[in-house]
Amino acid sequence: MATWNINSLKARLERLLAWLETAAPDVVCLQELKCATADVPTEALAEAGYATAAWGTGRWNGVAILSRVGLEDVRTGIAGQPAFAEAIEPRAISATCGPVRVQSLYLPNGRDVDDPHFPYKLAFLEALAADVAADAAGDLPFAALGDYNICPTDADIWDVDEWPGTTHVTAPERAALAAVEAAGLADVYPRALKYDRPFTFWDYRNLDFPKNRGMRIDLALANPAFAKAATDAYVDRNERKGKGASDHAPLVIDLDL
DNA sequence: ATGCCGAAGTTACTTCGA
Numbered sequence: 001m002a003t004w005n006i007n008s009l010k011a012r013l014e015r016l017l018a019w020l021e022t023a024a025p026d027v028v029c030l031q032e033l034k035c036a037t038a039d040v041p042t043e044a045l046a047e048a049g050y051a052t053a054a055w056g057t058g059r060w061n062g063v064a065i066l067s068r069v070g071l072e073d074v075r076t077g078i079a080g081q082p083a084f085a086e087a088i089e090p091r092a093i094s095a096t097c098g099p100v101r102v103q104s105l106y107l108p109n110g111r112d113v114d115d116p117h118f119p120y121k122l123a124f125l126e127a128l129a130a131d132v133a134a135d136a137a138g139d140l141p142f143a144a145l146g147d148y149n150i151c152p153t154d155a156d157i158w159d160v161d162e163w164p165g166t167t168h169v170t171a172p173e174r175a176a177l178a179a180v181e182a183a184g185l186a187d188v189y190p191r192a193l194k195y196d197r198p199f200t201f202w203d204y205r206n207l208d209f210p211k212n213r214g215m216r217i218d219l220a221l222a223n224p225a226f227a228k229a230a231t232d233a234y235v236d237r238n239e240r241k242g243k244g245a246s247d248h249a250p251l252v253i254d255l256d257l
Numbered sequence: 258a259t260g261c262c263g264a265a266g267t268t269a270c271t272t273c274g275a
Binding site for chain 2: 008011034035058109110163167194201202203204205206207208211237
């Protein structure tokens with residue numbers, strides 16, 4: 001099982017297909033497709049062995065679930081999902097893949113604490129907390145995976161004092177995230193493949209990746225049945241290397257089900 | 258080696274991301 005903000009499905013397709021072959025995940029949650037549903041390369045993914053459920057509207061946002069173990073009961077969006085600029089954005093999709101149910105999430109960035117995008121982010125999290133409650137309490141292994149655009153603690157950013165903006169680390173965002181977890185989901189904390197902290201995002205600018213100026217903002221929030229089945233979790237930082245990389249690395253979770 | 262931002266709509270520049 002994996003979650004990965006690929007920052008454009010079209011631009012990342014070759015790397016995605018190569019990664020699917022080497023990492024061989026059964027289920028992958030993708031975010032930031034940056035293409036419309038009709039433009040999702042479902043045939044190429046099918047040739048790689050994966051069924052695809054996707055929701056995208058164009059150049060921004062977009063989420064998908066890839067699965068080679070079944071893909072049933074697909075649902076787009078979340079209950080009570082708030083709109084932004086009068087649009088319901090493609091930021092959530094969920095499906096049952098064999099023995100697990102997963103939700104692929106791309107939370108709003110927030111932009112700035114004074115920007116309308118910030119209360120939108122908090123409202124989205126509030127709706128999410130209610131949306132996941134039933135699955136969180138259920139017996140079926142369930143996880144809400146994706147780019148939450150929040151560092152849960154100060155340890156989840158290279159240096160909180162250097163963070164030039166104010167979003168991603170504020171108390172209201174962390175409280176809203178805690179409310180999602182309070183619905184019955186636990187943060188599946190991954191191990192780092194290098195250095196001591198499992199960052200999942202490094203900005204393209206300022207040599208942030210070579211200097212390991214990263215953030216852990218891609219999370220897997222799991223219900224007890226899912227968390228109990230997790231035997232390992234890590235961030236595949238090798239996928240952040242080289243030309244044509246996404247600015248996020250995949251978060252991979254091994255499950256024994 | 259991990260290397261100084263990238264994607265996409267539109268067409269020279271803009272918006273967005275975290």
